[in-house]
Amino acid sequence: MSAQTAHPKSDSIEQDARRINARHGEVQPGEIAIGVIIGRTSEFFDFFVYAIASVLVFPALVFPYVDALTGVMYSFGVFALAYIARPFGTWLFMTIDRRHGRGVKLTIALFLLGGSTMAVAFIPSYEQIGVGSAVALCVLRIGQGLALGGTWDGLASLLALNAPKNQRGWYAMIPQLGAPLGLLVASGLFAFFEASLSPVDFLDWGWRYPFFVAFAINVVALFARLRIVATPDYEQLFETRELTPARVRETYRANWRNIMLGAFAPLASFALFHLVTVFPLSWILLFTKQSVTRFLVIEMIGAAIGVLAIVASGLIADRIGRRYLLGISAAMIAVFSGFAPRLLDGGEGAELLFMISGFILLGLSFGQSSGSVTANLPMRYRYTGAAIMSDLSWLIGAGFAPLAALLLSSKFGLFSVGVYLLSGALCTLGALLINKEFGNKAS
Template identity: 55%
Template sequence: MSSSAHQSPTQPGVPGAQTAHDHGSKSRIAPEEIAVGVVVGRASEYFDFFVFGIAAVLVFPHVFFPFADGLHGLLYSFTLFSFAFISRPFGTALFMNVQRRWGRSVKLTAALFVLGTATAGMAFLPGHAVIGDKAIWLLAFFRLVQGIGFGGSWDGLPSLLAMNAPPQRRGWYSMMGQLGAPIGFIIAASLFLFLHWSLDPDDFLTWGWRYPFYVAFAVNVVALFARLRLVVTNEYTAMLEEGQLEPISTREMVRSQGYNIFLGAFAALASYALFHLVTVFPLSWISLQNTQDLNSVLIVQLCGAVIAIICTVISGRIADRIGRRTTLGLFALFIGVFALFAPFLMGGGSVGQDIFILVGFGLLGLSYGQAAGTVTSNFEQRFRYTGAALTTDFAWLFGAAFAPLVALGLSAEFGLIAVSGYLLSGAVCTLLALRINKAFETKD
């Protein structure tokens, strides 16, 4: 999930390095082949996270927080929702050490095993009615472990893809990894929709909700083989060596590249702030207000996810024409304008809520499609592999981790104007970060 290098491997300052396109390069993997691994890998990871996010609305308040009223049950669930984003940077640091000791394939296998096991483990948890508060503590533990596994699952394929993409098509190839988000959401939401629609409420809350968590483990196994097929090849290793994409210790990264990490994270904040406000938050607000059937909301969100896929693809075309920095800033402005209408749409009954979801997903695709391709573009080459991972970790933490919790809590207290405030703050942070970061003013 990175961008093109502003100091490419063939520029002065990186002596002897070669890109995958240089004559005599040892690597022969086409960008399209790398893109397949990127999309499959990201879709599996996002599936795990969306399974939890949807269950945080439909299931957890009833199964793990039955003692709380509807609002507080959701707020408790969203508190646990944030735990994975808090632990994710620690997972990145831990598994970078694993990679330095035992290699990329061991790291990736272990991380996806941890991620899949934590997600599947939630499926076996008894509810609060059976073991009391221990159920909540175990759910919190699995959520923290899920974040650690997610952080460790960084494989460098997006960085590799951006480096081996044709210079005039880097926006196009950068958006491919971002397709995993709407694809993962479609799979997770479709499963929950089918189960929630076909089962009676008691069966769904007793055992039906567990099936998506079981499926997560199988999805991770498929994704693991798809990614290992690339990661363990000699060509992949050669390409990483050519690009100096090797793990750097977190301490060294923060000491020498901390500015770039945090500025890069804030540069993508508008996209990440919007992310959970069109996926998880509408379900929670509508369930509280009881303005429409939740199955209908899931159907609208599935349509929105399809729109997001289309808009993500479009973002690649736009970015190749006007630049990724300009694209990210432009759609941050659009998100800011969209934020002004959020209270009227979400408070305007089912029609307004559906419009909020569909338009929000469209803007999400257009902005998120280039978010990760832009935030790491100013890293020096040797720091790009670890820098891309940590920048993404902190973008999720600052922008998305607490979005459902804050938006729902403040909206319940002060009204839907809180949603506007949250989205506007993300848009402002993105525009300020892009303004400050002079590296974004280069040819990219």
């Protein structure tokens, strides 16, 4: 198949990507990693822009008729809608993938994701349209969730399958770099506008700019990923590796045990994910008198440390195996849960210690969570099964984590957040013990 041959089901954007490939030449394997990082960074940037606004903006803009704590809880409730919608998005976009191709699926999904995110910037306040403001926010959040279900392109699995046996941990961590990189950029933007503008101007228009940036980043990510998935050589590679869409119902019926175990295996890292990125900002805003801008800078520092920890996870996993690293990380998170959350109430130094240690643990555990999700799936179901397991992991482990942590801490104190985190660590350890296939160091 020549690079000039257009897939019969491709749209014009995918065909443009093919023509670029024809002039540029064969895509090099290292470009898979670049495409994966760009794609994941764009997705997590959208995620964190919304998450930060859920604390700093939406309670005052959309829910001003309740007290500040209740407003943030309402906002976190809307936040969870994307995780509920995401599995439905996977089903919808896998159908599009089977009928129209991977490029068409990605194009629709990323435009829906970017459009839903950017549209949030235009939401009127409660004072302008009443409860319609909350309804619009819910609709757009569901749109984000549906779109996230369609952004799975299989590049992470392709990267892992083509990795040398002694470097699978290294290649498994590459997709995870998008999370701290997305947080770094999102926190930096909000910190800039929070510090530069008056509170009135920030709530009036300043907070909207990061959402515009999100759309631009999604367009860049779209072409970066089409640059790879629309290439005939890589289409053939996807097919030979059997990374093609299967029916969601069929995939779940044939692999329900592996899917559920795979969904629970990374829960420690997924629970910790929101407890060091989203929840601390709400606690600082509601229960301390410290500067929000300062804490956003701390989050940027934590994100930078998280990048280094994720890289370290790849090196460590290649020496001791992914299962062992996940197990050790889960045990360390269990220990962390016993004392660390209370550091948020211990002053500036204690907060910094919480964030740094939390991001180190998050990087080590989250860095290998993608490998644990896909390692034990049959090849013909890996493309769809990996997406389903990821959806369930995020829904169970992270979707309601900010709301649960804030609700528990406001009623019972910060120690209860540690109990919640401990439950995630125990789920991970249990899943790893039950599924013996995770014990294969070469998986």
